[in-house]
Amino acid sequence: MLRFIIWRLIHVVPVLLGVSFVVFSILYLIPGDIATTLLSMFYTEERAAMLREQLGLDRPMFVQYGRWLWAALHGDLGQSLMMRMPVMTVLLDKTGNSLILTGASLLIVIPVSFLMGTASAARFRKPFDRFTVFFSLLLASMPVFWLGIALLYLFGVRIPLFPMSGMYNMANPGGILDLLHHLFLPAVTTAATSVAIVTRVTRGAMLDTLSQPYILAARSRGLPGSRVIYRHGVRNILPTFSNMIGLQIGYLFGSAIFSEIIFNWPGIGLQLYQSILHRDLTMVQGCVLAVAIIFVLGNMLADIIVYALDTTRK
């Protein structure tokens, strides 16, 4: 087990290196000149050339990448062009907020999709199963930005149960309860699509498991239906389920970008959106890198859990 964890950790290194290179080169390759952007109205040929030399923009790409990577490894992702602050400082702050939102969505996705998926498979083609299939199709068909706005309108404007935006009540910050109150709508919005997908996959995996001979064999030994389903059946979908959830961590982070913008949640998504609008390239770079790293780590975590659950590898 420990060996697998170490082995898996080692494998993260080349993946992250690749990610960092892709993130760096995308921004290197996109049209537009940083020096021009920075100088804006003060632009002259000489000033631009000087600034390029100063920032090392005249060096070959790989040299630039190497310098950027070396600095990044030391926690320095450069200055935000817009905020005149170290990118790292902003990222650490925003990543925490995004993790709160993603974590809350995950806490919705895991129990809801697990229970609905397994219970509907156990009631194959019965009313609850039909409802689940319909409901998950409905959820999956609603884009995050549409659902977010709809929920905001319904429960923020028409029936003002929840606050419209932000993480805390600015006038009267109320600690954890205030946070949860603000968290509810964005978390539900972020979770919706994942709930639909994971429910469907869980249901499918469970139906497949329940049609296996060992389930028939368990019934033939007199085990009650509930035990057959929730012990003999569920135990065999746990690896599939964990894998799905691992993938969803990255996916939720992606959905969170939309809900952060709609609900004005001060996370990486909102930051990314604003940085793109302001052509704050170093910040965009930092945000994309942070999202990618979280995606990779989420998958690593899922792999380790799947390994721990898989009896055939012991």
Next chain:
Amino acid sequence: MGRTGAEPQRWDATSPARSGDAVLSVERLRTYFDTPAGVVKAVDDVSFSLNRGDILAIVGESGSGKSVTAQSIMKLVAMPPGRYASGQVVLDGIDLLSQSERALGAIRGKRISMIFQNPRAALNPAFTVSTLMVETLRRHDSSLSRAEAVKRAAALLRAVDFPDPERVAASYPHQMSGGMCQRVGVALSMACEPEVLIADEPTTALDVLVQATILLLLKRAHAERGLSIILITHDFGVLRALATRVIVMYAGQIQEQGRVDDVLANPQHPYTKALIQAVPDPDSTDQRLHQIEGQPPDLLNLPAGCSFADRCAFVMPKCRSERPELYEAAAGTDVRCHLFGPEASAHQ
């Protein structure tokens, strides 16, 4: 009829009298499946009884309804799409088909148990042998402590000839060979000392040597404990070696039933004759293997008359229009064929 000369090596069962007391009787069982294409009559009006201490074989080709019959007996057919259109399965005076799932839970594995065709697939890959055995033992005896159950499991594993029961108990199915898995399957089915065992093609997935050890285990359980067995098979060697009575199924119906000796030596139904002829005979000088021409009928669209009529060498006009009943063709042998109907015998 090449095989009649070979002396069958059969277990000497304790006088399987035809009039003996039935431990299990199946009456007018109809198991249908509702599919989008229509109703599949997988088991269509099957009646038979299993006498105490008897080994009854059900033979037939794939799709003849023998496995569904086996699963129907324990009410294990998935509903939907399956349903029991009619019938009773009576075990010691109780009709199993009318029992609730809860009541059946106390009977399955305890009084009637089953072993399966694919031994590894029948064991849950997520659990060790010990977990499965302890779970089954304690399911039917709640007073049994975990430690006692573990001990009992070891004894059961030793009874199926594992020299190292502790090691096997700690194994997962994928760590064992197919034969080992099936021995575990036998041990699991014997765990609560049932009266009736249903063995659904227990040796089909195994190589010949391992087949012999599994058959030996079944014989032993039969001899030592007076276990009554329903043996589903399509292997005439297995049939010869083990069974005392045989039922030949085709298209969801019993075509012939009788003592194994009689049916093998002197098959009455044209289908049984063709089936036995199709068994390759090593002593035969024939170069060609015999086969039954044509295909089994579509269970969605059974013919109005005899379901074997299209492939039968003795087909008569009546066979196309009228479905035959089971008629007594010889002492102790019933046959579903117009050749043995009341009119036919009147002509003779």
